[in-house]
Amino acid sequence: MRITDVEAIVVAEPIERIARDSWDGSQDAVVIRVSTDDGIVGLGEVDSSPEVVRAIVEAPPSMRTMWGLRDLCLGEDPREIARLWDKLYRGTSYYGRSGAVMHAVSGVELALWDILGRATGLPVSTLLGGACRQSVRVYASLMTPPTPEEAAEAVRSLVARGFSAIKFGGGPLGRDPAEDEAIVRAARSADAGVELMIDVGQCWDTAEHALRVARLLEPYGLRWIEEPLWPDELAPYAWLTERSPVAIAAGEAESTEARLREMVERRTVHVLQPDVTRIGGLRAGQRVVALARAAALETVLHCYNTGITKAASLHLCAASQNLPLLEYCVEDNPIQSAVTRQQFPVVDGRVMVPTEPGLGVDLDEATLERYRSPRWGARTESER
Numbered sequence: 001m002r003i004t005d006v007e008a009i010v011v012a013e014p015i016e017r018i019a020r021d022s023w024d025g026s027q028d029a030v031v032i033r034v035s036t037d038d039g040i041v042g043l044g045e046v047d048s049s050p051e052v053v054r055a056i057v058e059a060p061p062s063m064r065t066m067w068g069l070r071d072l073c074l075g076e077d078p079r080e081i082a083r084l085w086d087k088l089y090r091g092t093s094y095y096g097r098s099g100a101v102m103h104a105v106s107g108v109e110l111a112l113w114d115i116l117g118r119a120t121g122l123p124v125s126t127l128l129g130g131a132c133r134q135s136v137r138v139y140a141s142l143m144t145p146p147t148p149e150e151a152a153e154a155v156r157s158l159v160a161r162g163f164s165a166i167k168f169g170g171g172p173l174g175r176d177p178a179e180d181e182a183i184v185r186a187a188r189s190a191d192a193g194v195e196l197m198i199d200v201g202q203c204w205d206t207a208e209h210a211l212r213v214a215r216l217l218e219p220y221g222l223r224w225i226e227e228p229l230w231p232d233e234l235a236p237y238a239w240l241t242e243r244s245p246v247a248i249a250a251g252e253a254e255s256t257e258a259r260l261r262e263m264v265e266r267r268t269v270h271v272l273q274p275d276v277t278r279i280g281g282l283r284a285g286q287r288v289v290a291l292a293r294a295a296a297l298e299t300v301l302h303c304y305n306t307g308i309t310k311a312a313s314l315h316l317c318a319a320s321q322n323l324p325l326l327e328y329c330v331e332d333n334p335i336q337s338a339v340t341r342q343q344f345p346v347v348d349g350r351v352m353v354p355t356e357p358g359l360g361v362d363l364d365e366a367t368l369e370r371y372r373s374p375r376w377g378a379r380t381e382s383e384r
């Protein structure tokens, strides 16, 4: 079996539908589609800047450490995932090894697993070692509503949908401790038993300030506070994590195993949050999850994208004893809900792990065509 094409397909809601400053990344996506000469097609996805990922896939060969991913893949056997991954890593090493290139490599890697599963008739969880659970508990993840009253209403409505854990991210959170407390108090008063988390999106300047806010919010029993600090600040993170009365979570900003290993070894967080579409894919994910397990560090995958990312993350959760909980984006837009035919319904706060061969997802071609985005450079001024 040989690879005949690698495509990066960008889909996005029309930009005029949403104010730019309210974009949380759920309104666009980049799907990686790897085709083979025997007709099997694999799907992957990347949580990154879609247009940058498209450029990394499509870039023509330059010097031998600066190729685009498509040309590195053409003619290769897609079942040789580890060998091909290494070729991608080395073939991009002068402009890659982290950041957007590692994101793009992740998307190709997911598609290779999908191909191997389809070729063998096995779900990816089996290829990863076997499923230890058939369904995974998920937490609802959404942008923070603008007012405490709306936050309370969101909690009531998500609990009614079966969620037992909810995370608010961004929006008004992190600007003012009193405002943070009002939102958290309202959310807690809406339901005494649900697990609540907040994501302040790297917005606090110092660990001392983060500790003060964590102490202020301690009475409300938050499960964790996410990304309180700038991701490069490992020493302040370690200082905060040692003292905070509320668990500290982070890791989605990282794209290298080395960095995540440093976070585990220095215990800069209580909850590690790698994203398999950013750190190199499922093999890298398995290694990081195993490392965290050996260090007895809780791990909850970051997962804020379409059904392709949901499926890949569910397979890793199924195949990992220490991944009982998964993030689940509940933002209501067609990119999130309709890129794949599979919808991943939440029943009693859990989502079933796909059992079909490969990742177990298919593209909804009508949605894909409707929201397919022309190249950024090819757009007119008004389309931007």
Ligand code: MG
Residues within 6 Å of the ligand: 169, 199, 226, 227, 252
């Ligand atoms: Mg986050």
